[in-house]
Amino acid sequence: MGPIRSTRDAERTRAALLLAGRSVFAERGYEGARTQEIADGAGVNKAMINYYFGGKQGLFSAVLLDGLSDAISAVAPLRRDEDPPMQRLSTFIDTMASFFRQSPDVVLILVREQMGGARHIESEVRRRFFDFFRTTREILGEGLASGRIRDVDAHSTHLILVGSLTYYLLTEPARVTYASHGDAPGAAPSWETHVRNVRELFLRGLAAERLHKEER
Amino acid sequence: MGPIRSTRDAERTRAALLLAGRSVFAERGYEGARTQEIADGAGVNKAMINYYFGGKQGLFSAVLLDGLSDAISAVAPLRRDEDPPMQRLSTFIDTMASFFRQSPDVVLILVREQMGGARHIESEVRRRFFDFFRTTREILGEGLASGRIRDVDAHSTHLILVGSLTYYLLTEPARVTYASHGDAPGAAPSWETHVRNVRELFLRGLAAERLHKEER
DNA sequence: CTCGTAACTAACCAACTAGATAGTTAAAAG
DNA sequence: CTTTTAACTATCTAGTTGGTTAGTTACGAG
Numbered sequence: 001m002g003p004i005r006s007t008r009d010a011e012r013t014r015a016a017l018l019l020a021g022r023s024v025f026a027e028r029g030y031e032g033a034r035t036q037e038i039a040d041g042a043g044v045n046k047a048m049i050n051y052y053f054g055g056k057q058g059l060f061s062a063v064l065l066d067g068l069s070d071a072i073s074a075v076a077p078l079r080r081d082e083d084p085p086m087q088r089l090s091t092f093i094d095t096m097a098s099f100f101r102q103s104p105d106v107v108l109i110l111v112r113e114q115m116g117g118a119r120h121i122e123s124e125v126r127r128r129f130f131d132f133f134r135t136t137r138e139i140l141g142e143g144l145a146s147g148r149i150r151d152v153d154a155h156s157t158h159l160i161l162v163g164s165l166t167y168y169l170l171t172e173p174a175r176v177t178y179a180s181h182g183d184a185p186g187a188a189p190s191w192e193t194h195v196r197n198v199r200e201l202f203l204r205g206l207a208a209e210r211l212h213k214e215e216r
Numbered sequence: 217m218g219p220i221r222s223t224r225d226a227e228r229t230r231a232a233l234l235l236a237g238r239s240v241f242a243e244r245g246y247e248g249a250r251t252q253e254i255a256d257g258a259g260v261n262k263a264m265i266n267y268y269f270g271g272k273q274g275l276f277s278a279v280l281l282d283g284l285s286d287a288i289s290a291v292a293p294l295r296r297d298e299d300p301p302m303q304r305l306s307t308f309i310d311t312m313a314s315f316f317r318q319s320p321d322v323v324l325i326l327v328r329e330q331m332g333g334a335r336h337i338e339s340e341v342r343r344r345f346f347d348f349f350r351t352t353r354e355i356l357g358e359g360l361a362s363g364r365i366r367d368v369d370a371h372s373t374h375l376i377l378v379g380s381l382t383y384y385l386l387t388e389p390a391r392v393t394y395a396s397h398g399d400a401p402g403a404a405p406s407w408e409t410h411v412r413n414v415r416e417l418f419l420r421g422l423a424a425e426r427l428h429k430e431e432r
Numbered sequence: 433c434t435c436g437t438a439a440c441t442a443a444c445c446a447a448c449t450a451g452a453t454a455g456t457t458a459a460a461a462g
Numbered sequence: 463c464t465t466t467t468a469a470c471t472a473t474c475t476a477g478t479t480g481g482t483t484a485g486t487t488a489c490g491a492g
Binding site: 114157164166170171177181187201202206 | 243244245246247248324327328329330331332333334335337339342343346349350353368369371372373375376378379380381382383384386387389390392393394397399401402403404405409410413414416417418420421422423
C-alpha cells in the first residue's frame with residue numbers, strides 16, 4: 001500500500017487543499033470561507049494555499065474546475081439512449097440524482113455561482129451545462145411527437161426538475177441545524193425517497209391525457 | 217405630499233436600512249455584506265445600524281422578519297380556507313408564487329442561509345418559516361383523506377414545490393449573464409409561464425387515480 | 433557525501449471590518 | 463425661550479483576515 005503518511009508530497013497536499021476547499025466553500029461561501037479553516041481541514045500550513053494556488057481566489061477557481069470535471073463525465077453517457085421517452089426521462093432523472101448525491105458540495109458551489117451571475121464559469125463548462133437542458137428538451141420533444149408526453153415548456157420543466165433535486169441538497173445543512181436544535185418540523189425524507197417522489201410526480205404530471213383508453 | 221426630505225425621521229431611516237440591507241444581503245450573503253455598503257445604500261451613517269438594530273446580526277434578522285411577514289400574512293388566510301384540496305393547493309401555489317416574485321431578494325437570502333446551516337437565522341424566523349411546510353402538509357393530508365390526492369411524502373413534495381419556484385429565481389442572475397454573452401440556450405420562460413407549468417405539474421402529478429369514473 | 437531545490441513552517445503585517453464612543457443637533461415638550 | 467431627549471455624525475479601536483517572507487527541512491540528482 002506504500003507509505004501511509006510521507007512527510008512531503010506535493011500532489012497529496014494539492015488534493016487535500018482542493019478537497020477541504022470544496023467543503024468549506026460549499027458551506028460558507030467564498031467570502032465566508034476562512035483560508036485558515038481550509039488549511040486546517042487539509043492538515044496543511046495556510047501558506048500552502050498561496051504556494052500552490054496563488055491565493056484564495058486561485059484555490060476557489062481550481063476547486064470549481066476540479067468539481068465540474070466530475071459533473072461533465074457523469075453527463076456524457078446520457079444522450080445515446082434510444083428507449084421510449086418516459087423510460088428515458090426516468091433514466092435521466094436517476095442519472096442526475098446520482099451525480100447530485102455524489103458531489104453535493106459542487107452543486108452548492110454552483111448554486112452560489114449562479115446567484116452571483118455565474119461570473120467565474122467559463123464558456124466550455126457553460127456549454128456542457130446547456131447539454132443538460134438540451135437532453136430534457138429532446139426527451140420532451142420526442143415524447144410530444146409520439147403522443148406520450150403532453151405539451152409543456154421545456155425550459156421551465158427543466159428548471160423544475162433540476163430545482164427539485166438541488167433544493168433538497170441546499171436545504172440539507174439547515175435541516176442538520178434544525179435537528180440539532182430540536183425544533184425540526186418532522187423527520188426529513190431520505191434522498192432516495194425524494195428522488196422517487198420527483199420521478200413519480202414527473203411521470204404522472206407529464207403524461208399526455210389518454211383520449212380514449214386505446215393504449216395497449 | 218409633505219416634506220420630501222426632512223432632516224430627521226426615525227421611521228424613514230429604519231425603513232431605508234431594511235431595504236438596503238435586503239438588497240446587499242441578497243447579493244453578497246451575510247459574511248460578504250459590508251455594513252458600510254448597506255449604510256451608504258440607505259444614505260445613512262453606519263452607526264445607525266447599531267443604533268436601530270443592535271448590529272449587523274440584528275439588522276439581518278430584522279430584514280428577514282420584515283421580508284417574511286409579508287409572506288406569512290399572505291399565507292395565513294389559506295389555513296382556514298375550506299375549499300376542496302386541489303383548489304387550495306392551486307391557491308397556495310399562486311400565493312407563494314406572488315410572494316416569491318414580489319420579494320426575490322428575501323428568497324435569495326434564505327437560500328444562502330440554508331446552504332450555510334441557517335446559522336444566522338434565529339428561532340422566531342425559523343418558526344415562521346416552518347409555517348410554509350405545515351400548510352403544505354395540511355393540504356396534502358386533507359386531500360388524502362378526501363381521496364382527491366394520492367399518498368405522497370409531504371416533506372419531499374414541499375421541497376419540490378418550493379424548490380421549483382426558488383430555482384427559477386436563483387438562476388435568474390446567471391441567465392442575465394448568459395444572455396449578455398450571447399450563448400444562452402434559448403429564451404427563458406416568463407415567471408408566469410413557469411408558475412403555470414409548476415401548478416399544472418402538481419395538479420396532474422398529485423391527483424389520486426380515479427378507481428372508476430365515478431366522480432361527478 | 434553534498435548540494436540544489438522543492439516542499440514546508442512559523443511569525444509577521446498591512447488592510448479591513450464591526451462595533452463603540454464621545455460629541456453634536458434637530459425637534460418636541462413645557 | 464429653555465429644557466430634554468431622540469436622532470445623528472465623526473472618529474476611534476480591538477480583533478480578524480488574507481497574504482508575505484525569512485528561514486528550515488526533506489529529498490533527489492550527481
